[in-house]
Amino acid sequence: MTGLHDRHLAVSPEWLALYYRQPLELTHGEGRHVWDSDGNRYLDFFGGILTTMTAHTLPEVTKAVSDQAGRLIHSSTLYLNRPMVELAERVASLSGIPDARVFFTTSGTEANDTALLLATAYRGSNQILAMRNSYHGRSFSAVSITGNRSWSTTSLSPLQTLYVHGGVRNRGPYAELSDERFIKSCVGDLEDLLGHTRGAAALIAEPVQGVGGFTAPPDGLYAAFREVLDRHGILWISDEVQTGWGRTGDHFWGWQAHADNGPPDILTFAKGIGNGMSIGGVVARADVMNCLDANSISTFGGSPVTMAAGLANLSYLLEHDLQGNARRVGGLLIERLRAVGAGSPAVREVRGRGLMIGIELVKPGTDDADPDAAAAVLEAARAGGLLIGKGGGHNTSVLRIAPPLSLTVAEAEEGAEILGEALHAAT
Template identity: 85%
Template sequence: MSSLHDRHRAVIPDWITLYYKDPLELTHGEGRHVWDAEGNRYLDFFGGILTTMTAHALPEVTKAIADQAARMIHSSTLYLNRPMVELAERIAALSGIPDARVFFTTSGTEANDTALLLATTYRRSNQILAMRNSYHGRSFSTVGITGNRAWSPTGLSPLQTLYVHGGVRTRGPYAQYTDERFVDACVADLEDLLGQTRAGVAALIAEPIQGVGGFTSPPDGLYAAFRRVLDRHGILWIADEVQTGWGRTGEHFWGWQAHGQAGPPDILTFAKGIGNGMSIGGVVARAEIMNCLDANSISTFGGSPVTMAAGLANLAYLLEHDLQGNARRVGGLLLERLRAVAAGVDAVREVRGRGLMIGIELTEPGTDRPAPDAASTALEAARSGGLLIGKGGGHNTTALRIAPPLSLTVAEAEEGAAILEQALGSI
């Protein structure tokens, strides 16, 4: 009988990535742990790509799903939907955006796609500013604004995209500058770029911390400095919070708040963690922007009663148990521990991040050249030790990505750090 891996390769596209030389089939989870088909138990430090935000099999969420599924699974946006309205009310209030409207989708890709539709329609322009090393999704439009070559399968796009410096602090032409000079140089680059455009740019889209790019980020305040330039030109600011939202960074509920002098973004996109594994994405925008579309629209699956019930229960649990505070406390301890661990590993160029969003950049020892083989070795070694982590990185970078559920305990953080110490030592 063929293995599940053989069956996968026979029917699933070649470009669907699988981790590990011997790919893993996960069968169930509980708390911060998952089990594979062979009964092996793993501490989960990646959460299905930052999506299992609170915990695996969280009783409050699974009960909300079951209760709603027993009543009604689907109705579409053609009918009033109480769970959707209730979740929209909570997210609108949390967003910080005045007179906010919320549109639900089924993924972060679709959320960013919608944000681009809104911005280009509102501004009557197809020009988009995006950050170098960025990732915003796999749809035709979001691939066109992704500044990460490894995740851009085509150069064709309905948008004219202009890429700005600033998303990566420790690489590029401004890496050796102080934070203040770095911000000034990036603002000057933005000003110069805008001086060469023929028409009004629609929007800047930016991840406060770049996810797929390896958890890189600019100095706090960069997007506030950008915002002052954007406002002079009437350009909208889209904050892609698909990975940074819901308190994961610890210090703030949204990633954009690290640049809080700018005030809230014009458009905010979210997904991943809010559903704790259920397919929820969405867009928040001021009413005048959200309502600028002059054609009919619906969403067949966005805002479905079951996913909205899950989101409500998950968000309530996150807020009631102060998981943002836990991400700050436990994440800070984990970051310190990993920096200490990495200090003696020549292949580690940098340990970075905040809260429970931590990246370990790997290079060939003594150089700035990326070390993808070292990352694969560490990934395999961590699995052998009972720990699941992720990989990422942009052009000429390789990073391990660490993003556990936000309910991670101190003991689990210590356990994971000890396994990572062994894994890094195996490089």
């Protein structure tokens, strides 16, 4: 592995991060497990950053990819594409957005770029409202609306971005308030902010902040925001790159936890729909999607092969009720992890819903983030045969747990046990 690592360092940017002191080469996977180049087997609780949504090498998906690749790999959006139309029809129907139109991209970053393009063109404004601690991708425009300092690589921007309270429930000036007063205070902050602006284009928000450490506001916050936004004609973009497709268990989309007054104007998605294939996309009502007055195509978005994978993966997800499995098994897993966390003074909070769970680590007896402890637990979990992620808005001190949605009860129990031992050993 040292040889491959050296080769990686010789040709890759210094900022291209790798997990672990001794980086890992994954060679194959099956179900919820992966193997490395030394033959070690791991229970995968991160799924390539929440992307292996159903299972590794799911037969239905690999067959769909193989069959389509044997017919036609590429065409671009300049030609009719049956798999793309069929997947767009299903996504439009599932989105909840009336008279929906769907545009496919190759990543969540590109999907959010497209949403920003649509919103700014539709509103004639380059002013964007975003949430503190947020993450929306690594492109120039997506970085410029990212409210997480660890992932915001430049202060230069084509957009004027203003940040709103509410994405983090347990830190900040409103943390001690009740949920009702928290929402009221965040809405008041938004209204005050809008009193100092000139016609913002949109608010973009993750229903659960992914890179930010799986933080979320109380249910209903974005519905309350929506009432304010509607009065000003401002669009609501729901970034569902990590929360979509039933991962939170309770809902198919994250926005549905805030659904008192209907769906967002624009919804973005990526990651899990392709189960590892490069699919992202934007859903918007027709008048918003059709507002562009210049030519636009996609060379790789909507590829016949990736669309075939997305169709097979989505069908499997729905037919096997993986949203329900995320709710049931995720509920069990979070209970086990809270029991584990109660025995560790380094654990500030275990939070999440469905199979989207975060464990926030701090220096014992304080509220100070402890990124060194998070890194140590990551290493110890790997040594025990478990792969997890990390993130957070306070120096990457949150363990991120997001297994494939087909996780079994036995695997949840096994993962919780390994993680408990890792926490004990590392903190």
